[in-house]
Amino acid sequence: MIYLDNAATTMRKPSCVVEAVAKALTSLGNASRGAHEGALNSNRLLYRTRGKLAKLFGCPGSEQVIFTNNSTEALNIALSGTLKAGDHVITTALEHNSVLRPLYRLNREGGVALSIVPADSRGCIDYSEIEKRIVPSTREIVCTHASNLTGNLLDIDRIGAIARVHGLLFILDASQTAGAVPIDMAASGISLLCFTGHKSMMGPQGTGGLCINGDIDVEPLKVGGTGVQSYLEEQPREYPTRLEAGTLNGHGVAGLSAAVDFINATGIDVIHAHESALARRFYEGVVRLPGVRVYGDFSSRDRCPIVALNVGDVDSALVCDALARDYGIATRAGAHCAPLMHRALGTEAQGAVRFSFGYFNTMEETDAAIEAVREIAGR
Amino acid sequence: MIYLDNAATTMRKPSCVVEAVAKALTSLGNASRGAHEGALNSNRLLYRTRGKLAKLFGCPGSEQVIFTNNSTEALNIALSGTLKAGDHVITTALEHNSVLRPLYRLNREGGVALSIVPADSRGCIDYSEIEKRIVPSTREIVCTHASNLTGNLLDIDRIGAIARVHGLLFILDASQTAGAVPIDMAASGISLLCFTGHKSMMGPQGTGGLCINGDIDVEPLKVGGTGVQSYLEEQPREYPTRLEAGTLNGHGVAGLSAAVDFINATGIDVIHAHESALARRFYEGVVRLPGVRVYGDFSSRDRCPIVALNVGDVDSALVCDALARDYGIATRAGAHCAPLMHRALGTEAQGAVRFSFGYFNTMEETDAAIEAVREIAGR
Numbered sequence: 229m230i231y232l233d234n235a236a237t238t239m240r241k242p243s244c245v246v247e248a249v250a251k252a253l254t255s256l257g258n259a260s261r262g263a264h265e266g267a268l269n270s271n272r273l274l275y276r277t278r279g280k281l282a283k284l285f286g287c288p289g290s291e292q293v294i295f296t297n298n299s300t301e302a303l304n305i306a307l308s309g310t311l312k313a314g315d316h317v318i319t320t321a322l323e324h325n326s327v328l329r330p331l332y333r334l335n336r337e338g339g340v341a342l343s344i345v346p347a348d349s350r351g352c353i354d355y356s357e358i359e360k361r362i363v364p365s366t367r368e369i370v371c372t373h374a375s376n377l378t379g380n381l382l383d384i385d386r387i388g389a390i391a392r393v394h395g396l397l398f399i400l401d402a403s404q405t406a407g408a409v410p411i412d413m414a415a416s417g418i419s420l421l422c423f424t425g426h427k428s429m430m431g432p433q434g435t436g437g438l439c440i441n442g443d444i445d446v447e448p449l450k451v452g453g454t455g456v457q458s459y460l461e462e463q464p465r466e467y468p469t470r471l472e473a474g475t476l477n478g479h480g481v482a483g484l485s486a487a488v489d490f491i492n493a494t495g496i497d498v499i500h501a502h503e504s505a506l507a508r509r510f511y512e513g514v515v516r517l518p519g520v521r522v523y524g525d526f527s528s529r530d531r532c533p534i535v536a537l538n539v540g541d542v543d544s545a546l547v548c549d550a551l552a553r554d555y556g557i558a559t560r561a562g563a564h565c566a567p568l569m570h571r572a573l574g575t576e577a578q579g580a581v582r583f584s585f586g587y588f589n590t591m592e593e594t595d596a597a598i599e600a601v602r603e604i605a606g607r
Numbered sequence: 608m609i610y611l612d613n614a615a616t617t618m619r620k621p622s623c624v625v626e627a628v629a630k631a632l633t634s635l636g637n638a639s640r641g642a643h644e645g646a647l648n649s650n651r652l653l654y655r656t657r658g659k660l661a662k663l664f665g666c667p668g669s670e671q672v673i674f675t676n677n678s679t680e681a682l683n684i685a686l687s688g689t690l691k692a693g694d695h696v697i698t699t700a701l702e703h704n705s706v707l708r709p710l711y712r713l714n715r716e717g718g719v720a721l722s723i724v725p726a727d728s729r730g731c732i733d734y735s736e737i738e739k740r741i742v743p744s745t746r747e748i749v750c751t752h753a754s755n756l757t758g759n760l761l762d763i764d765r766i767g768a769i770a771r772v773h774g775l776l777f778i779l780d781a782s783q784t785a786g787a788v789p790i791d792m793a794a795s796g797i798s799l800l801c802f803t804g805h806k807s808m809m810g811p812q813g814t815g816g817l818c819i820n821g822d823i824d825v826e827p828l829k830v831g832g833t834g835v836q837s838y839l840e841e842q843p844r845e846y847p848t849r850l851e852a853g854t855l856n857g858h859g860v861a862g863l864s865a866a867v868d869f870i871n872a873t874g875i876d877v878i879h880a881h882e883s884a885l886a887r888r889f890y891e892g893v894v895r896l897p898g899v900r901v902y903g904d905f906s907s908r909d910r911c912p913i914v915a916l917n918v919g920d921v922d923s924a925l926v927c928d929a930l931a932r933d934y935g936i937a938t939r940a941g942a943h944c945a946p947l948m949h950r951a952l953g954t955e956a957q958g959a960v961r962f963s964f965g966y967f968n969t970m971e972e973t974d975a976a977i978e979a980v981r982e983i984a985g986r
Contacts, residue, residue: 300853433855474679477813
């Protein structure tokens with residue numbers, strides 16, 4: 229199988245990730261829950277990994293790195309934990325349902341006002357539209373770093389600057405970019421960064437996190453045991469304990485930690501350059517094929533390694549199935565949990581076939597995918 | 608190291624668990640997010656594992672098995688998802704903070720009334736005290752299956768019968784018993800069962816679940832992407848999707864699935880008998896030692912394999928440290944996230960040293976632990 233569904237999850241993990249998880253499964257105790265070697269091993273692992281992640285994302289303070297089981301959980305915590313009745317929040321049409329559904333719910337049930345900056349037919353937003361929507365009750369801007377459908381990157385420095393000028397929180401959904409595109413929370417003015425471990429971080433599923441830049445109050449979504457301050461009726465107020473109830477996924481974090489080591493040893497710029505080159509090659513190979521329509525803005529070289537397309541009016545699921553069945557190429561059709569993006573592109577009914585590239589993909593695989601699209605489009 | 612902290616987490620996992628996770632890390636895609644082999648493998652794994660868990664716990668309907676990342680998350684969902692302002696809930700003094708803190712919060716912020724059935728100095732409750740607390744607004748009873756401090760089991764058939772007679776929901780925290788003590792939700796009248804994968808289930812951290820017995824409305828704690836019904840602004844209402852937002856921990860579930868296979872192949876009765884025999888042997892070996900005080904009710908043979916004790920007035924942490932340092936025995940001192948239980952036992956200041964046995968422990972290890980306690984008590 230040629231796996232080109234890396235935006236859903238990276239199926240191939242670095243071997244050090246597999247080894248780290250396997251080792252952890254025979255040696256880790258429960259962090260903060262004992263003073264013996266097993267528990268201390270777990271404590272040390274979590275502490276070290278928080279430090280690595282803080283460094284990777286430019287988050288001041290490793291105790292401000294919260295482990296979650298995915299990006300969706302981090303986003304739910306970030307949004308529910310900072311917005312209250314009467315607040316107003318601004319987002320974009322590029323968002324995944326992991327941003328939209330929490331916001332819709334806060335809007336419907338929590339008295340939070342919501343503005344959505346529209347996207348044009350290439351999936352781009354007009355940044356001045358963000359500023360136009362700011363009102364006195366605006367509390368924060370939340371957006372994705374990259375559309376999971378088109379691969380367009382948002383200019384987070386620009387959005388961070390808008391947030392800074394207006395005294396707003398800036399919450400970034402880095403699900404598609406963490407580990408594959410350089411991110412510096414401090415430099416870009418990102419208040420809260422939400423990431424998942426199993427996509428471009430190349431770590432295990434069941435990992436992810438929320439990084440908190442500075443003195444920001446985020447209320448917990450879940451409360452429970454923490455292994456410390458057990459006689460408090462409330463969740464302890466200190467980070468990271470405040471937002472981490474129950475036993476953490478230490479086995480998964482062991483893999484995530486190894487994945488960060490792999491990323492650092494390889495170089496995030498090298499990873500980004502390789503993936504971008506594959507995606508650009510694929511784009512160039514298919515964009516002029518008769519009947520093929522590619523979505524997104526490819527005028528910028530700086531993109532996420534995703535190319536979404538359709539073949540004529542054919543249902544995207546049929547093309548995706550043909551790719552899998554006839555060519556052994558794994559892609560993803562349908563709505564990609566990005567309803568507003570599909571509406572903006574006019575692909576709500578047809579969906580789109582998404583090709584997403586990862587570090588372990590090769591030029592040969594890319595060329596095979598181009599050839600497959602050429603043949604399917606020629607049928 | 609002699610690992611006797613299995614109530615915190617089972618450090619040694621069956622080798623099939625390690626192998627299943629390692630294999631998944633190289634072959635799993637993202638469930639419900641694609642139609643290629645990788646994604647389908649993940650779908651099948653999740654579906655099969657739901658079925659195995661439903662069978663293990665006597666839950667009618669595998670689609671009513673929800674994956675969570677631990678028991679705390681399952682309990683937060685179960686409690687926040689069923690209680691609303693004006694409701695009354697009954698719990699016990701045996702509970703872990705994973706039950707108490709969500710209830711305290713609902714009481715403080717959510718307008719939910721809370722009654723706590725007290726425990727005596729052996730850690731036992733008077734079941735008639737549950738019924739005495741039932742009022743017209745009582746919505747549910749929530750309790751642990753076993754104290755994580757004393758190992759006392761609660762009579763869940765009896766509590767289930769009370770709930771049934773009064774038309775209440777019965778929520779069970781099976782964190783200490785799932786996989787090690789037979790549980791039948793249907794027979795015992797358990798409405799919602801919350802379990803973790805990394806303790807007596809012998810699976811990976813980052814796994815657990817909520818099993819829903821019948822037509823019970825549980826509102827989601829987190830919302831987000833589901834891979835299906837992407838154009839709905841709300842989370843889909845069908846289980847399991849309703850309560851599962853974002854990518855599941857497929858790698859962990861692969862290990863949990865193998866762990867259930869191991870439990871079934873070994874026999875849950877065999878596991879329970881072995882662990883009980885070790886705990887009973889340890890209890891008999893230490894209970895009459897001068898200066899040693901054992902907590903809990905050992906009149907019943909049917910217990911969780913936990914023995915908590917203190918040596919004179921010595922701080923439990925010092926005894927725990929001596930066990931680790933001088934004998935290489937891992938136990939757990941302190942409060943065990945069970946504040947009301949410690950208050951009932953009169954051990955709030957001293958804490959207690961908890962020995963908890965697992966399937967991979969041996970008689971020799973147990974005897975070594977007895978000898979270590981004898982020596983420490985004799986100092």
